[in-house]
Amino acid sequence: MPNEALVAQLKHIISVAKPGDTDTANGLFAQLFASAELAAYPPGDQRQALKLLVHAKRTGPRPASLVEAHRAALVPLRALCTAHGEPADYEMLGMCLLVVGDSDAAGQAARDGLAIERARNPESDLCGRLMKLLAAT
Secondary structure (H helix, E strand, C coil), X not given: CCCHHHHHHHHHHHHHHCCCCHHHHHHHHHHHHHCHHHHHXXXXXXXXXXXXXXXXXXXXXXXXXXXXXXXXXXXXXXXXXXXXXXXXXXXXXXXXXXXXXCHXXXXXXXXXXXHHHHHHCCCCHHHHHHHHHHHHC
C-alpha cells in the first residue's frame, strides 16, 4: 500500500495541474524528486510518483519548469537503475534525459534497459517502447 503522505502530495500536485497551473505543478514535482523523503519510500512508490510526470501525455513546447522537473527526476531514477536494474526504470531515465536534452545518455539508458528486457522477454511491450526511445535519440 502506498505511503499516505506521498499519496497526499501527489494528489495535491495533480489538483494544482488540473486547472492548468502546470508551472507550479512541475515545481512541486521537482521539489518532491529532490527530497530526502522520496528516497526513503519503497522503490514501487517512487516509481509511481515518477511515472506521473514522465509518462504524462503532452503536446507543444516544453516550458522550463517541465525541463527542471525532469532534471530533478534524474537523481531518483539513476538511483533506482543502479539499485534494481529494472528496464522500466531505464525507460523513464531515457525519457527524462531526452527532455533535458541529453540524447546520447538517453540512448545509452535505452540500450541498457533493452539489453535487460530482451534477456527477460524479447517480445514484451517494454522492448518495443525501449526500441522507440532508442530511435528517438
